[in-house]
Each structure stands twice: as structure tokens, then as C-alpha cells.
Amino acid sequence: MNAMHTNYVEEIVSLIKSSQDSGIFLEIYETYHDNDIAEALEFLTSDERTALYDALGAERTSEIFAYLEDATPYFEEIKLEDAAEIIENMDSDDAVDILENIDEEIGEKLVDLLDEEASRDIRLIQSYDEDEIGSKMTTNFISIKKGLTIRQAMKAMITQAEENDNIYTVYVCNEDDSLYGAMDLKDLIVAREHVDLEDLISHAYPHVYDHEKVSDCLEKIRDYAEDSIPVLDDKNRILGVITSQDIIEVVDDEMSEDYAMLAGLTAGEDLDESLTDSMKKRLPWLIILLGLGIGVSAVVGMFEAVVDQIAVIVCFQSLILGMAGNVGTQSLAVTIRVLMDENLKTSQKLQLIFKEMRVGLCNGLLLGIVSFVFIGLYVWIFKKYELMFSFAVSGCVGIALLIAMVISSLVGTLIPIFFNKLKIDPAVASGPLITTINDLVAVISYYGLAWLLLIQIMQLG
Numbered sequence: 001m002n003a004m005h006t007n008y009v010e011e012i013v014s015l016i017k018s019s020q021d022s023g024i025f026l027e028i029y030e031t032y033h034d035n036d037i038a039e040a041l042e043f044l045t046s047d048e049r050t051a052l053y054d055a056l057g058a059e060r061t062s063e064i065f066a067y068l069e070d071a072t073p074y075f076e077e078i079k080l081e082d083a084a085e086i087i088e089n090m091d092s093d094d095a096v097d098i099l100e101n102i103d104e105e106i107g108e109k110l111v112d113l114l115d116e117e118a119s120r121d122i123r124l125i126q127s128y129d130e131d132e133i134g135s136k137m138t139t140n141f142i143s144i145k146k147g148l149t150i151r152q153a154m155k156a157m158i159t160q161a162e163e164n165d166n167i168y169t170v171y172v173c174n175e176d177d178s179l180y181g182a183m184d185l186k187d188l189i190v191a192r193e194h195v196d197l198e199d200l201i202s203h204a205y206p207h208v209y210d211h212e213k214v215s216d217c218l219e220k221i222r223d224y225a226e227d228s229i230p231v232l233d234d235k236n237r238i239l240g241v242i243t244s245q246d247i248i249e250v251v252d253d254e255m256s257e258d259y260a261m262l263a264g265l266t267a268g269e270d271l272d273e274s275l276t277d278s279m280k281k282r283l284p285w286l287i288i289l290l291g292l293g294i295g296v297s298a299v300v301g302m303f304e305a306v307v308d309q310i311a312v313i314v315c316f317q318s319l320i321l322g323m324a325g326n327v328g329t330q331s332l333a334v335t336i337r338v339l340m341d342e343n344l345k346t347s348q349k350l351q352l353i354f355k356e357m358r359v360g361l362c363n364g365l366l367l368g369i370v371s372f373v374f375i376g377l378y379v380w381i382f383k384k385y386e387l388m389f390s391f392a393v394s395g396c397v398g399i400a401l402l403i404a405m406v407i408s409s410l411v412g413t414l415i416p417i418f419f420n421k422l423k424i425d426p427a428v429a430s431g432p433l434i435t436t437i438n439d440l441v442a443v444i445s446y447y448g449l450a451w452l453l454l455i456q457i458m459q460l461g
Contacts, residue, residue: 008032012040016048022055029056029064038067046077053078053086062089071098080106084113092121093138093246099126124239133217134210136250137231137240140164143171146180146201150191157188168227171238172201178236181205207232210239214250219340221247285432292436296443303447306455312383313450316375316397317443323367324404324442325435331356331412332434339420353413360409367405368398389460396453400446407445408438 012032015024028037041049041064053061065071065086075083075098087095087110099107099122111119121139128134142164144156153170161167170188172180181201191200206224208217210231221229221242228241242250307314338344338352376394379385385393412434454460 008036009040012037013043016044016052020051025052025055029060034064035067038064041074049074049077058085059089062086066090066094070101072101075102080109081113084110088114088118091138091140092125095122096125128210131214132210133208133212133214133242134231136214136246137242138246139240140166141171141228141241142167143173143238146172146174148197150193150195150197153188153197166228166241166243171230173238179207179230179232179238218250289432289436296436296439299440299443303451306447306451310450310454310460312379313393317446320400320404320442320446321439323401324408324438327360327405328408328412328434328438331409332416335413335416339416349417356409356413357406360406364402364405368402371401372398392454392458392460396449400449403445404442407441411437411441
């Protein structure tokens, strides 16, 4: 699949470099996908790209530019007026994405050069905060007034389809432009002329409001699996729509953000980010984790007498800490996945907690027995300690491992549930945070048991 994709790009580059004929450029546009042409741009010279833009015209070039992740370098090669014409022909959401990466002053000049409708749509989307669903919508949709005949509705749809290509769902509005309902284009096309348009309209159609948080309405958008969902203002007037492509991008952004927070970052990073910006994103969590890490070290210091008397137990500290962290991270991943269901009941959350604890208990019991046997043999054979002492140490390791894994499973489940209860994204309960807490639990369990069993009860120190 990748080989085919690469060949398409190579073919486009080869054709453009071998001919500067505008007819070849138009043939390329008709033959190849816009995304492949967009990828080919970086392998062309500035003059070759300019010739391609001139041959295709602003409207066709805009469709190619919509697939560019960063169009800034290419816009720098184009006159301001030509760049404005390209942006004017784009969907409003694609235009906003491109303007976000362009110098703010140049971006303002470009928006000022657009026609009134394009400028209004772009400024509307730009007016929303990044975490509001209005910032993800497009104004590319079809709407008609209620009370039309089938013939009138078809005529209105065809007229708007010249400018808007999201035509599979037709939205119906009241006289005050508030949403009345929606219908499938397919139903409109196959309807006989004598059919009442009202019979085709779904009045209980899903919708979201422009200032809703993306994270709050994401589940609703995915559940309905529609081609598009309308975005309304506080007067129920339709401002734009969220398309299936927008939903994919939003889900991808949310997953990237969650992954970043699971790594202990405050936001995602990219290759072009400055050193200062990267440090700002990482430092908040690192400072918190440093404080917790100092707490763990202080607890270890409290058991200094245990280490002095039985030095060999230090060898297995990393084993206990590592396994506790692994178990906690696994429970965290499972819990976050389950919490994606907003309809999860309290009884189901309790069921999840007990299930994870049972998993931790069973795994801990099995691994504890394995540790008891192999660590006991290791200390006896390789460290040359007495048999009873060797298996006393390995028994302490096995029991501590069991306790640490059970508690780590509990912590890895409870913390994200707690954050979710506070209406905070459970991914904030990041891997590093849970790992550090589990380190504290493991250290206390391990050295506490060593002090109690080996020194106080068995008098092995």
C-alpha cells in the first residue's frame, strides 16, 4: 500500500518536471488524488509549483492545499492577493487551520482581502476557544426553509451545492433560522413530487452547541455516526456542522492530548517546538513528581537500619518498584478505556475496582511464588547465604510483591475514577503520577515487611 502511494507521488513529480504544459497539469489534477499532489509539492522547485498553481487556478489549488499539514512555506511563494483567493475557495475550517500557522499580521491581511462571506465564516470559527466545538466546525452545509415542496427543496439544494459539497444531509430551518430538522439527500432525491416534504424530515436530530467543550460532546457525536451533526448557537440557529472527517481529526487530537498527559506532559509537542515551550509543558508535572520522589526517598531513609542489617534486600528493591509501576499503569489504561462510556453506573465502577484488585491478587500470588522460589535459590547459590536466610529474604520479596501488586491495581483504578468524578480528564492521572505513588506503596510494603518479618520476628539481622 505504501509502495503504491509513493509511486503516485513520484509519477506526479516526474510528469511535472518533464513538462511545463498546462494541459499536463490539468490531466494530473484529474487523474491523481489531491493528497498525492499535495505531497508532491515538496519535491518541486518554486517555479514548478507556481506554474502548477497558475495552470490549475485558485479553486483547484485550494483543494490541494487543504491536504497540506503546513502550507506556510508554499504561501510565502505566492502573492498576497493570489493567496487570499486560494483561501477564499477553501472550506472555512481548512482555511482557519492554514491561517493558524501563518504569521498573525499576514493572516489578518489575508482575511481582510477575502469576500464578506468567507471573511465572516473564518472570523466566526476563530472566535471560539480551541477546546470549544465551534472551533472544529465548518460552514460548508446545505440548509433549506421548512414548508417547501419537493421540487422547491431540490432546486434550493442544487443551487447551494455549487458552493457547498457536504450535501448528504440537508438541514431544514424555521423562518427565524433556528433548526427545524434534517433529512437525507437520498430521501429527497427518490421522493415523488406529490410527497409532503414534512414526511422526510427528522425532528429529533442530534446536535451540539457552539460553546460546548469538545471532550464533553465527543461521545455524543460518535454515538450517532452521522455524516454531519449541526452546531447551534444559544438561539438554536445553525452556525455550521461537524463532519465525519472533523470527528476523526478531533478524536485524533484528543488521543494525542491524552497520550501526552499519560507521559506526564501538559500538552502535545512537535519537532518544531522551541526549547522553552517544551520545558514549560514538561516542568509542571516534573516538579510535582520530584516532590513525590523526594517523599519516596525519605521513606527509604527511614528504613536505613534495615538495610544496614540485611544489605542483600536492596538488590530486589527495583524489582518490587518496577512491578508495582507496571501493574498500576496497566490498571490505569484499562480504567481510562472503560471510563470513555459516560453512562457507566456506580455499580459498574465498583465492579471494575474489584475486578482489577482480583487480577492484581492472582497475578501477584503467582509472581510472588515464582519470586520466592527463584530469588531464594539465587541468594542461596550465588550469594552464598544460608538456606533458611535465603528463603526468608525471598519470602519477604514474594509477599511484598503480592501486596504491592494488589494495592497498585487499586491505585491505578481509583485515581482515574476520582479524577473523572471531579470532571477532570482521567488521562491527567498520568502514568508517572501513579507510578510514583506505587513506588511509595512498594517501598513501605517491602522494607516494612523486611523489618517486621526478618528483624523483629525471625531475628535475622
